[in-house]
Amino acid sequence: MDYTHEIRVSWGDCDPARIAYTARIPAWALEAINGFWEHVLDGDGWYQMELDRGFGTPFVHMEMDFRSPVTPRHRLACTVIPERLGESSITFRVTGRQDGALCFEGSFVCVFIVAGSLEKRSVPDEVRAVVGPRIAAAG
Amino acid sequence: MDYTHEIRVSWGDCDPARIAYTARIPAWALEAINGFWEHVLDGDGWYQMELDRGFGTPFVHMEMDFRSPVTPRHRLACTVIPERLGESSITFRVTGRQDGALCFEGSFVCVFIVAGSLEKRSVPDEVRAVVGPRIAAAG
Amino acid sequence: MDYTHEIRVSWGDCDPARIAYTARIPAWALEAINGFWEHVLDGDGWYQMELDRGFGTPFVHMEMDFRSPVTPRHRLACTVIPERLGESSITFRVTGRQDGALCFEGSFVCVFIVAGSLEKRSVPDEVRAVVGPRIAAAG
Amino acid sequence: MDYTHEIRVSWGDCDPARIAYTARIPAWALEAINGFWEHVLDGDGWYQMELDRGFGTPFVHMEMDFRSPVTPRHRLACTVIPERLGESSITFRVTGRQDGALCFEGSFVCVFIVAGSLEKRSVPDEVRAVVGPRIAAAG
Numbered sequence: 001m002d003y004t005h006e007i008r009v010s011w012g013d014c015d016p017a018r019i020a021y022t023a024r025i026p027a028w029a030l031e032a033i034n035g036f037w038e039h040v041l042d043g044d045g046w047y048q049m050e051l052d053r054g055f056g057t058p059f060v061h062m063e064m065d066f067r068s069p070v071t072p073r074h075r076l077a078c079t080v081i082p083e084r085l086g087e088s089s090i091t092f093r094v095t096g097r098q099d100g101a102l103c104f105e106g107s108f109v110c111v112f113i114v115a116g117s118l119e120k121r122s123v124p125d126e127v128r129a130v131v132g133p134r135i136a137a138a139g
Numbered sequence: 140m141d142y143t144h145e146i147r148v149s150w151g152d153c154d155p156a157r158i159a160y161t162a163r164i165p166a167w168a169l170e171a172i173n174g175f176w177e178h179v180l181d182g183d184g185w186y187q188m189e190l191d192r193g194f195g196t197p198f199v200h201m202e203m204d205f206r207s208p209v210t211p212r213h214r215l216a217c218t219v220i221p222e223r224l225g226e227s228s229i230t231f232r233v234t235g236r237q238d239g240a241l242c243f244e245g246s247f248v249c250v251f252i253v254a255g256s257l258e259k260r261s262v263p264d265e266v267r268a269v270v271g272p273r274i275a276a277a278g
Numbered sequence: 279m280d281y282t283h284e285i286r287v288s289w290g291d292c293d294p295a296r297i298a299y300t301a302r303i304p305a306w307a308l309e310a311i312n313g314f315w316e317h318v319l320d321g322d323g324w325y326q327m328e329l330d331r332g333f334g335t336p337f338v339h340m341e342m343d344f345r346s347p348v349t350p351r352h353r354l355a356c357t358v359i360p361e362r363l364g365e366s367s368i369t370f371r372v373t374g375r376q377d378g379a380l381c382f383e384g385s386f387v388c389v390f391i392v393a394g395s396l397e398k399r400s401v402p403d404e405v406r407a408v409v410g411p412r413i414a415a416a417g
Numbered sequence: 418m419d420y421t422h423e424i425r426v427s428w429g430d431c432d433p434a435r436i437a438y439t440a441r442i443p444a445w446a447l448e449a450i451n452g453f454w455e456h457v458l459d460g461d462g463w464y465q466m467e468l469d470r471g472f473g474t475p476f477v478h479m480e481m482d483f484r485s486p487v488t489p490r491h492r493l494a495c496t497v498i499p500e501r502l503g504e505s506s507i508t509f510r511v512t513g514r515q516d517g518a519l520c521f522e523g524s525f526v527c528v529f530i531v532a533g534s535l536e537k538r539s540v541p542d543e544v545r546a547v548v549g550p551r552i553a554a555a556g
Contacts (some may be wrong), residue, residue: 010173011185012166015289016296016467017533020189021477023290023447027151027440034149046150047211050433051157058455059439069535072186116434118486150432151440153329156394161337162305169301189294198300202341208396241543255295255349288451289463290444296468305429312427324428325489329435350464 001137003039003043005032009098019069025104026064029094032078033108036092040130050115055124057090057110064106074098082131088120089114090131140276142178144171146215149238156210164243166202171217175231179269188255194263196229196249203245213237221270223252227251227259229270248255279415281317283310285354287376288391297347303382304342307372310356311386314370318408328393333402335368342384348387352376360409366390366398418554420456422449424493425513436486440458442521445483446511449495453509457547467532472541474507474527481523488528491515499548505537509549 007028015021034045041049050056070076077097084091088111095105112121122130146167154160173184180188189195209215216236223230227250234244253260262270287304293299312323319327328334348354355375362369366389373383390399401409424445432438451462458466482504487493494514501508512522518534529538540548 008170009172010170011189011293012169012173012299012301014186014294015296016292016464017473017475018186020296021290022479023444026443026479030151030440031147031149035147036153045211047153047157047433050150056434058434058486059483061480061482062439062443063478065478066476069475072184082426151438153433154428155325155431155435156334156336160429161340162301162308162429165300165340167302186294195295197295197347198344200341200343201300201304202339204339205337208336271444286448286452288448289467290447290451292464296464308429309425309427312429314423323489325431325435328428352463 003036003080005035005078005080007031007078007096009070009072009074009076011072013070014072019071022066025066025070025096026062026106028076028078028096029062029064029104029106029108030059032080032094032096033092033110035078036080036082040134041126053126054115055121056113056115058113059108059110060089061109062106064104067102068097069094070103076103082135083107084130085123085128085135088122090123090127098102114128140218142175142219144217144219146170146217146235146253148209148211148215150211152209158210161205164205164209164235165245167215167217167235168201168203168243168245168247169198171219171233172231174217175195175219175221179273180265192263192265193254194260195252195254198247198249199228199250200248201245202241205243206241209235209237209242215242221274222246223241223272224262224267224270226249227261229262229266281314281358283313283356283358285309285356285374286351287348287352287354289350290349291348297349300344303344303348303374304340304384306354306356306374307340307342307382307384308337310358310374311370311374311388314358314360319404325357331402331404332393333399334342334391334393336391337386337388338367338378339387340384342382344382345409346382348374348376348381354381360413361385363401363409363413366400368405420453420497422452422495422497424448424495424513426487426489426491426493428489430487431489436488436516439483441485442487442513442524443479445493445495445513446481446521446523446525447476447477449497449511450509452528453497453499457551458543470541470543471532472538473530473532475530476525476527477506478526479523483521483522487513487515487520493520499552500524502540502548502552505539507540507544529535
C-alpha cells in the first residue's frame with residue numbers, strides 16, 4: 001500500500017568508483033516524493049500544485065543515511081511514507097532498495113506555502129484528505 | 140517495433156520559464172539511447188557494456204532541433220532508431236514527443252572502442268546481430 | 279577579447295570511464311553562453327533577462343562535436359563567440375579546451391521571444407548594441 | 418582562513434518557483450567539499466584521491482537545513498569547515514550564503530576507504546597532516 005517509485009539508474013548517474021554519485025541520491029529521493037504527490041493527487045506533482053492548485057511545499061530539512069552503493073545493475077525502488085502531518089508541514093520517510101538490499105534511508109520535511117510567495121499556510125484540505133489516512137495507517 | 144523510452148518530466152527539470160531546461164533534453168536523449176541498448180542487449184546498457192562486455196560507445200557528434208517545449212504535464216516519449224551502422228560507428232535518430240506533439244528530434248553518432256581505452260574497434264558481433272536487422276527495417 | 283567561461287570539472291561530472299559524462303558537455307556549453315550574457319549585459323544572465331528585462335532566448339538548435347575527453351585534471355575553458363545576429367535570432371560558437379587541447383566545439387541557435395510567451399520578437403536594442411560589434415570583430 | 422567555495426547559480430539551476438531547485442543544494446555542498454580537498458591537497462579532489470592517491474571518502478550521512486532561497490542574483494558562497502576527524506571518518510560543516518544571508522547549513526560525514534573497494538581504512542597521514550590543524554583551530 002505504500003507508494004514505491006522506481007528509478008532507472010544508469011551510466012551517467014555513476015562516478016569513477018562505478019557507483020551512483022552521492023548527489024544523485026537526494027535528487028532521486030525528491031523525484032520519489034514528487035511521484036508520491038502525483039500518486040495521491042490525481043497525477044499532480046509539484047508543477048501542478050504550484051501552477052494549478054495555488055500552493056507549494058518547499059523543503060526545510062533533509063537527512064539521509066547511505067547504507068550501501070547504488071548501481072545500474074538493478075532498478076532502485078524508493079518507498080515514500082508520509083510520517084507526520086503538522087499544522088503547515090509534512091514529514092516524509094524515503095527508503096531506497098535495490099534487489100532487496102537497503103541502499104539509503106532519509107527523512108524530509110516540507111512546509112506548505114502560498115504559491116509564488118514564501119508565506120506559510122495550513123495544510124490544504126485536499127492534501128489532508130488523502131495523506132491523513134496514510135499517516136494513521138503508518139503510525 | 141521501434142524502441143520508445145518514457146521519461147517522467149518533473150518540477151526539478153523545469154526552469155523559471157516553466158518548461159524543461161534545455162540542457163535536460165540532450166541528457167534525456169542519452170538516457171533513451173542507453174535504454175535502447177538495454178532493450179536489445181538483454182538488459183545491458185553502457186554500464187554493463189564497459190564493465191562486463193569489454194567495449195564502450197562514446198559520442199563523437201550530436202545535433203538537436205528543439206521543436207516545442209517539454210513540460211511535466213505529460214510523459215515524454217523518446218523514440219530511438221538506429222539509422223546507420225558503420226565499420227566502427229553507429230548513428231541514432233531520437234525523437235521526443237509529448238501527447239503526440241513533436242518536442243525535439245536529434246541525431247547522435249557514437250564510435251565503438253575497447254573498454255578502458257580510446258582505441259577504436261569494429262562493431263561487436265553481438266551488436267551487429269541485434270542492430271543490423273533494425274537498420275534494414277528502418278531503411 | 280572573446281569571452282571565456284571557466285568550468286571546474288569534478289568527480290561527480292565523470293562516469294565510470296573516468297571522463298566527463300557526455301550529457302555534462304552541452305550543459306556546460308549552455309552555462310558558458312549564460313556567462314557570456316552576464317559578461318555583456320552588466321551581470322544579467324537568462325534569469326534577469328526573463329524576470330527583469332522582459333525577453334527570453336530559447337534554443338532552437340544545437341550541434342556539437344566531441345574531440346577529446348574532458349577530465350577533472352584541468353579547468354575547462356569554454357570560449358563563446360557570437361557568430362551571427364539575425365532579425366530575431368543569435369548563433370553562438372562554443373569551444374571547450376583543457377590544457378590547450380580542444381575537447382569539444384559546437385554551434386547553438388537561440389531565438390528572441392517576449393518573456394513568458396512563445397512569441398518571437400526582434401533582437402532587443404540593448405542586445406544589438408553590445409553583441410553587434412563583437413560579431414563584426416569576429417567576422 | 419576557512420575555505421569558501423563560490424558557486425555561480427544560474428537559470429538552469431532554478432525551478433518554476435524562480436529559486437534554485439532543492440536537489441541542486443546538496444550537489445553544491447558536495448562540490449564545495451571537493452573544492453576543500455583540492456584546496457588542502459595541492460589541487461587534488463576526489464578524482465585524484467581515487468585514481469592517484471589510492472583512497473576514497475564516500476558519504477555515509479548528510480543533513481541539511483534550508484534557511485532561505487538561493488537565486489542567480491548573487492554568487493553562492495559555501496564555507497566548508499572540517500569539524501571532526503575520527504579514526505576513519507571525517508565530518509564537515511557546510512554553510513551557504515548569498516549576499517550575507519544564510520541560505521543553508523549542513524553536516525556531512527564521510528568514511529575513508531581503500532580506493533576501488535568498500536574496505537574502511539584509517540585516515541591517511543597526508544590528510545591528517547593538513548586537516549588536523551584546521552580542526553584544532555575550529556574547535
